[in-house]
Amino acid sequence: MTTIDNLWRQLGAPHNPALLPPHFVKSTLPRMGGMVVTLQRGDQLAGIGLLFPRAMASDGMRSYTLRLHEIDQRLSDELVHAALAPTPVRIYRPSDGTTFAPPTTRPAGVWIGLPQAADLPAIAALYRAVWDSQPYPTDLFSAEFGPGTALVATVDGQLAGFLLGFLRFGGAPNAPNELAIESQVMAVDPVYRQHGIATRLKRAQANDALARGLRCIQWTVDPLQLPNALLNFNRLHAIAGAFARGYYPVHNALNLVTASRFIITWLPASAHGRLGLVDGGERPALADLPGVAVLNDGPKLMPAPNDPPYIAIALPPGWTELQRRDLAQATAWRDATDAIFAEWVGWEAGKYVIYAVAHDQAGNHYLIGRPAGSWVWEENS
Template identity: 35%
Template sequence: MPLSLQILETIEQLKEMAKLEEEIWGTAPVPLHQTLTVAKNGGIIIGAYADGKLVGFVYSFPGFRNGEVYLCSHMMGIAAPFRDQGIGYRLKMKQAEEARRRGYRSIRWTYDPLQSRNGYLNLAKLGALGVEYVENCYGEMNDALNGQLPSDRFIVEWRLDERPTGERSLAKADLLKDRGLTVLEAGQRADGLLRPVPRDIDETAAPLLLAAVPLDFPQLKERDLALALEWRLATRSLFQRLLTEGWIAAGAWRRSGEPAMHYIWVRRNEWLPQKGEEE
């Protein structure tokens, strides 16, 4: 599929983005005066076009924290018929390229850690790190994707001085298959749905930790809302604890045919000093 990526900055382009945003989430889009102001003041808005039609976008603006200016990537959306075709990855890579060109050193954004598609893209393919967990980040949300559950979010950081692409090689395959490193399993119920099963393991000597989430959380939520809330609360409790104890989410792993994805957790003080090193 021929695809072109373009910087969005005109009123006409941003109106087209607003229309796509409304189509994807079913809610009122970011006002045009806001997106236009962002485009003119250090923000980066990129659109993906197929046959001249806007089918995806990423929307970001400057942020500031702890004395550092970074790019805050607030929203990325892909039209339903064009998902799972690598468009999100291409948009993020173009965003990183443009951010470097403009002098940004890092990009930060939030995502729901129970959305495995986003988790795999962000941590495994892009190489971002899950560094914070925010409970009910946006309060009550009424769109189809987020409704009926607390809007918990990972905050991820993508350092642009690291390798720009490629999936991280965090461990040998035998480590990823080691149940002794799994702190949260996905147990299968009689109806086929997955339930969270916490495991008490000795974490002190573990080279990494694995935590499962359902591969298709939206479907699970649609079939059993109470079970979806159970997953939300189980991952919230675990992920907050791990971050407090000095772990960070540094990768994601999935095996063909399995209905779960595993987050790979590593010790912050052992991982972060390696940033920017050549392999």
């Protein structure tokens, strides 16, 4: 971790807008199958690059896009290829990203499509408004970089949201060596959050992935954020079969306590996952789940029977507001639910996959899990 911070400082962080956020480089890039490389000229550091997954051949050979940051002077492509041989790479410099969708007038109402160059300032401004931090470089949306997903949403011609994703190696529990999508960052302007824009962006991403033969989309999410859980599980029919405590080494307005994360997996070609491509997401009642074991009462852990048919984890109301209002209580919630997720959530036999949000008569919400198994990826209905 310290090495990344040192490398980024040599590239002018935090004031170099061409750099990706260091928390992404530390946490998500390696999980995608990417890596950081350094290039030398003699005994001097001459360049730093990020290897992004690009393609996977039928024989399993992996190739990459090298996002190259040079120090002091340009490196020859021959030198770069020689340094990284035998790994197949396509060299990309941030200044290369200049091609976007041709400028056209968007239709009235909600529209989802490819970004135009004129959208880039609004994308960066929306990112800052949501996360209060330096945005991802907008050249990542370009045809030259070739992201896994580059989408914007407009309402009556005004930018209302965006979605950026990368290609990744593996992801699906039944297909660890397939090319997939890492859906990295999405933002929706609060002014337009009653238009279903997040759902539309994610569905557009899934339909595009399926058209390209990609069957898995992954992303990370704070497991205690109810709006995200309702979107991911009840509307998109994605699932969470992995959990990471302290996934991001970051603290900001949305992460005042440990930034733990679910690894969300959406398999839109599966019988379960394709339900998320159309409207009709349900919010089941806790009382309709026979034998469900409720694992916590607020931040207090509850005893559970062996092998229950369902598990339920209570969610705190207003998680972001709770962090701001009562940090000690928020920390207690995080510690308790982290312990539950670490013990119960997983793909392997005896573990549970989170797949829905349910409510009780008092209006409390619960994450619902069922035993892991082939129902996750089966494609027959």
